[in-house]
Amino acid sequence: MDPQLSSLHDDVLAWFGEHRRDLPWRGRDGERPDPWSVLVSEFMLQQTPVARVLPVFDAWMATWPTPADLAAATAGDAVRAWGRLGYPRRALRLHAAATAIAHQHAGRVPDTYEALRELPGVGDYTAAAIASFAYGRRVLVLDTNVRRVFTRVVRGEQYPTRSVTAAERRLGQELMPADRADEWAAATMELGALVCTARAPRCAACPIADRCAWRAAGYPQGEQPKGQTWHGTDRQVRGRLMAVLRESHAPVPKAALDAVWDDATQRDRCLAGLLDDGLVELVDDDVFALPGHDEGR
DNA sequence: AAAACGTGGCA
DNA sequence: TTGCCAAGTTT
Numbered sequence: 382m383d384p385q386l387s388s389l390h391d392d393v394l395a396w397f398g399e400h401r402r403d404l405p406w407r408g409r410d411g412e413r414p415d416p417w418s419v420l421v422s423e424f425m426l427q428q429t430p431v432a433r434v435l436p437v438f439d440a441w442m443a444t445w446p447t448p449a450d451l452a453a454a455t456a457g458d459a460v461r462a463w464g465r466l467g468y469p470r471r472a473l474r475l476h477a478a479a480t481a482i483a484h485q486h487a488g489r490v491p492d493t494y495e496a497l498r499e500l501p502g503v504g505d506y507t508a509a510a511i512a513s514f515a516y517g518r519r520v521l522v523l524d525t526n527v528r529r530v531f532t533r534v535v536r537g538e539q540y541p542t543r544s545v546t547a548a549e550r551r552l553g554q555e556l557m558p559a560d561r562a563d564e565w566a567a568a569t570m571e572l573g574a575l576v577c578t579a580r581a582p583r584c585a586a587c588p589i590a591d592r593c594a595w596r597a598a599g600y601p602q603g604e605q606p607k608g609q610t611w612h613g614t615d616r617q618v619r620g621r622l623m624a625v626l627r628e629s630h631a632p633v634p635k636a637a638l639d640a641v642w643d644d645a646t647q648r649d650r651c652l653a654g655l656l657d658d659g660l661v662e663l664v665d666d667d668v669f670a671l672p673g674h675d676e677g678r
Numbered sequence: 679a680a681a682a683c684g685t686g687g688c689a
Numbered sequence: 690t691t692g693c694c695a696a697g698t699t700t
Contacts, residue, residue, distance in 0.1 A: 422696085423696065423697095425696090426695085426696040426697090427695090427696070427697045427698070428683090428684085428685095428694090428695060428696085428697055428698095429684090429685080429695060429696085430685095430686085430687080430694085430695045430696090431695085431696080432687085432695095433685080433686075433687090433695085434696090465684080465685060465686080466684080466685075467683085467684030467685040467686085468683055468684050468685085468697090468698090469683095469684075470683070470684095470698090470699090471683095471684095471697090471698085474698085474699095501698095502697095502698065502699090503698085504697060504698045504699080505697085505698090506696070506697060506698090507696085507697075507698085510696070522696090524696045524697080525694095525695080525696070525697085526695095526696070527696090543680090544679085570696065573696095574695090574696080578694095579693085579694065579695085580688090580689080580693075580694075581689090605693085608692060608693060608694085609681095609682090609683090609693095611684090611685095611692095614682095614683095615682080615683085616682075616683060616684060616685095617684085619683080619684080620684050620685075623684085658683095679700100680700100681699105681700090682698105682699090682700085683697105683698090683699090685695100686694105686695100687693105687694095687695100688692105688693090688694090689691105689692095689693085
C-alpha cells in the first residue's frame with residue numbers, strides 16, 4: 382500500500398472519528414444503520430440540506446417504519462408528508478420505490494448496487510450510498526461533497542465539473558481504501574460538508590490541508606456554472622400549486638388554484654405538467670387533489 | 679446531453 | 690436584496 386495514500390486515509394478517518402455528526406440515519410457505535418432509514422434519508426437529501434431533512438425524516442420514519450408501511454399508504458399521503466422539502470417528485474418516487482421493495486423484494490431493501498439502481502428515483506449516487514452505508518459494500522460514492530474535496534486536494538481546482546468524468550471515477554477508485562470503504566465514503570462526504578465547503582472552506586480545520594493542491598496553488602478561483610433562475614419560472618408556479626394541494630385535505634376547486642398565479646397560460650401549463658407527472662389528480666370537473674386521495678377509505 | 683425540477687437559509 | 694447553494698435523477 383502506498384504510504385502516502387495510507388496516511389491520507391488515516392488522517393481523514395481520524396478527523397471523522399472526532400467530528401462525525403450523529404445523524405438519525407447513521408448507525409450507532411459501529412453498528413450498521415437500518416437500510417430503510419438510509420434509503421429514506423438519501424431520497425430526502427438529494428439537493429436538500431441536512432438541517433431541513435431532520436424533522437421530516439423523523440416524522441416519516443415514525444409514520445412508515447418499513448417499506449411495506451409506506452407502500453400501503455397513498456402517493457398523496459407521501460407527497461403531503463414530504464412537506465416543503467422541495468422536488469416533490471422525489472416523494473412520488475420514494476413511494477414507488479417502497480412499493481417495488483414491498484412487492485418485488487419481499488419487503489427488504491436490495492443490498493446490491495445493481496438492484497438498488499433499478500428502483501425509481503435511485504441514480505448512481507443513491508445506489509452507491511445505500512450499498513455502502515447500509516451494507517458495507519465497497520462501491521465508489523461520489524456526491525457533490527466528495528467531488529469537491531477530490532477536485533481541490535488532487536486537481537488543485539476550486540469546483541468540480543458539472544457532471545462526473547471518467548477521470549474522476551478512476552481517481553475515486555484509486556483513492557478508495559481496501560478496507561472500511563464505507564467509512565471512507567462517509568468521512569470524505571462529511572469533510573466536504575463541514576470543512577471543505579463550497580463558499581468559505583475552513584482550511585484551518587482541515588486534516589489534509591498540508592497536502593491540498595488547491596491551497597498550495599494559492600486558491601485559484603474557478604468558473605462557476607451559471608445558477609438557476611427562479612422568479613417567474615414554472616418551478617415557482619408548480620411550487621405554489623402544490624402548496625395549495627398539500628395544505629388542503631379536501632379536493633381543491635380550480636378557482637383556488639387560479640388564485641396563486643396571474644398568468645393563466647403559464648398556470649394552466651404548470652397544472653397540466655403536475656397532472657402529467659402524477660403529482661396531482663383530477664377528481665371531478667375542475668376539482669383537483671393529491672394522488673390517491675380517495676383510496677383506502 | 680442540456681434542461682427541468684422546490685425550497686429556504688445565509689452572505 | 691440578490692444570488693448562491695444543499696448527500697441528484699430523469700428525460
